[in-house]
Amino acid sequence: MSNLNGAVWRKSSRSHEQGQCVELAQNLPGVAAVRDSKTPEQGALVFTKAQIQTFLSTVKSGRLDL
Known part of the structure; x- marks a missing residue:
């Protein structure tokens, strides 16, 4: 398990006020x-930097859009 002390958490700018x-x-x-x-x-959930970069690139490309 990774130590998450000192983590700086950020929400997406597309987040809504409903808190989801x-x-x-x-x-x-x-x-x-x-x-x-x-x-x-x-x-x-903890990922390697490479894993999260691949995921974010895939999301941004629209390949996961339904």
Whole structure:
């Protein structure tokens, strides 16, 4: 398990006021973490920097749009 102390969490600028958002921390050495903004106490999913970059690129390209 990665140490998430010092993580700087950021919500997407496309987040809505209803609170249905995820937060991303990319300032951690070697990893990035994602958590539910409504329940941050439930923990986070941790990915390598390469994994999160691939995921974000795929989302931005629209390949996951339904």
